[in-house]
Amino acid sequence: xxxxxxxxxxxxxxxxxxxxxxxxxxxxxxxxxxxxxxxxxxxxxxxxxxxxxxxxxxxxxxxxxxxxxxxxxxxxxxxxxxxxxxxxxxxxxxxxxxxxxxxxxxxxxxxxxxxxxxxxxxxxxxxxxxxxxxxxxxxxxxxxxxxxxxxxxxxxxxxxxxxxxxxxxxxxxxxxxxxxxxxxxxxxxxxxxxxxxxxxxxxxxxxxxxxxxxxxxxxxxxxxxxxxxxxxxxxxxxxxxxxxxxxxxxxxxxxxxxxxxxxxxxxxxxxxxxxxxxxxxxxxxxxxxxxxxxxxxxxxxxxxxxxxxxxxxxxxxxxxxxxxxxxxxxxxxxxxxxxxxxxxxxxxxxxxxxxxxxxxxxxxxxxxxxxxxxxxxxxxxxxxxxxxxxxxxxxxxxxxxxxxxxxxxxxxxxxxxxxxxxxxxx
Numbered sequence: 001x002x003x004x005x006x007x008x009x010x011x012x013x014x015x016x017x018x019x020x021x022x023x024x025x026x027x028x029x030x031x032x033x034x035x036x037x038x039x040x041x042x043x044x045x046x047x048x049x050x051x052x053x054x055x056x057x058x059x060x061x062x063x064x065x066x067x068x069x070x071x072x073x074x075x076x077x078x079x080x081x082x083x084x085x086x087x088x089x090x091x092x093x094x095x096x097x098x099x100x101x102x103x104x105x106x107x108x109x110x111x112x113x114x115x116x117x118x119x120x121x122x123x124x125x126x127x128x129x130x131x132x133x134x135x136x137x138x139x140x141x142x143x144x145x146x147x148x149x150x151x152x153x154x155x156x157x158x159x160x161x162x163x164x165x166x167x168x169x170x171x172x173x174x175x176x177x178x179x180x181x182x183x184x185x186x187x188x189x190x191x192x193x194x195x196x197x198x199x200x201x202x203x204x205x206x207x208x209x210x211x212x213x214x215x216x217x218x219x220x221x222x223x224x225x226x227x228x229x230x231x232x233x234x235x236x237x238x239x240x241x242x243x244x245x246x247x248x249x250x251x252x253x254x255x256x257x258x259x260x261x262x263x264x265x266x267x268x269x270x271x272x273x274x275x276x277x278x279x280x281x282x283x284x285x286x287x288x289x290x291x292x293x294x295x296x297x298x299x300x301x302x303x304x305x306x307x308x309x310x311x312x313x314x315x316x317x318x319x320x321x322x323x324x325x326x327x328x329x330x331x332x333x334x335x336x337x338x339x340x341x342x343x344x345x346x347x348x349x350x351x352x353x354x355x356x357x358x359x360x361x362x363x364x365x366x367x368x369x370x371x372x373x374x375x376x377x378x379x380x381x382x383x384x385x386x387x388x389x390x391x392x393x394x395x396x397x398x399x400x401x402x403x404x405x406x407x408x409x410x411x412x413x414x415x416x417x418x419x420x421x422x423x424x425x426x
Contacts, residue, residue, distance in 0.1 A: 017104050020113055024093070027117055027142065030128060030135070031089055035082060038130040042078035056081045056270070058263055067263045077263050081270065085127050088274045092116045095281035099288050108160040109288045115149040116281050122146025140182050147178040154210035158229040158287065163221045167213045174206050228293035235296060236283020239303075243276035304363050309356050313348050320344040 038056075045058050058077070067077055096116035103109030121128060121142045128139045151174050155167045162168040181199070218230050251269045286292065321344050328339075 013105065013107065013110070016107070016110055017100075020100055020104075020110065020117070023114070023117055024097070026138075027093070027121070030131070030138065030142070031086070033135075034127045034131050035086075037132070038085070038127040039078050039082050041130045042081055043074055045074075056085070056266075058266070070264070074263075077267065080267060082127075084270050084274055088277060089120055091274075091278050092120050092281050095285050099285060103288055106288075108156060108158060111149065111152055111156065112284050112288055115146070115153050116284065118142055118146030118149050120146075122150060144178055144182045147182070148175060151178075151206075151210065155213050157214075157233065158226045159217070159221065163217045164213065167209065170206065170209045177202060177206060225290070225293065228296060229287040229290070231296045231300065232283045232287040232293065235300060235303075236279040236281075240277045240280040243279075244273050247272050247276070301363065305356065305360050308359050308363075309352075312355065312359075313352065316351065317344055317348050320347055 042056055042058075058074075067073065093116070096113045099109050099116070100113040104113075121139070122144075123146070125139060125143060128142075129136075131139060151171060155162055155171055162171075181203075214230065214234070218227055222230060247269060251265060251272075286296075321341065324343060
């Protein structure tokens, strides 16, 4: 009986599908059960004055006084944070459900559906931590499953096989590490700094293999369609995780030079994080459902161009404001901020189009060299076409242009009998 089960992978697929449905109800139940204790915990201000608790609880240094100034209460803050947490979870759950309903018979898609259910718990399970201690084993089990699914997605996506092959042994080591880290954290650290440092180094090594595996798969294994799928997922993760990291640095580190972040700043930051993180499940949905895969090249190009353009213009604007402010102070002895802002704005407006074209050209040459060369070749052929009347010469140039830009296996040109006769008569 056991051998027959092993010989029928569809049975395991059906069991995995049933498991996903059960898991969906379990995560839904735990999420709903966590709302009351998490809502109550958000009313408690932590008695510390250092770094804020990114789980949502306010600290003594950010006790919600800015909310009181706006006529809002701590209860409003708690309701807002709980609602935002549910919205973030719901985005992942809905995308996972769509993938499950559309691609449940594909084992890679099913793995992604599992990951989108468990991934948020593995990465940021602040609301589930508020559950009673008797529930924490179930929460830890889901977190362990989320870590396993995330690791498997990096090793298997999008083809569904371990590539390179050594990743299967690294995955086995990762399972042991995650089990020890989640179910026996004191065993991993043991209160010894050296052990904690070694554990952190092991974590970095395991995480680096995820990136290495995807790079090797993309360069050596993936088909053109699978490469487009990988681009979508990588794009979503870079925008999501990279954007969150940048937002934390700006909001909670850089801006602390000018003011002390309060509850309102945390609310704005949480909204930004929710929007950015939503790119991750949405990119998986596009990659799995294979919807408009080749649009990612245009999207990446525009993101690179306007991302660099925004950063450069922001730096120029800030620098021009500071420089003009210093010049005005030295020349007149006082500062009128209005002319400084107007001049800086006009300078940025004048630089926008030339700088955008320059950045676009640099990115096309650096990252889209084949497309850039093809565009130049076609432009050169168009110029020749306007000034040449020799059909034989145009035929040769047309075939050469098609061969250099599209690189087909075979090129042929068919001329009608009348055109061929005219060419021979000429």
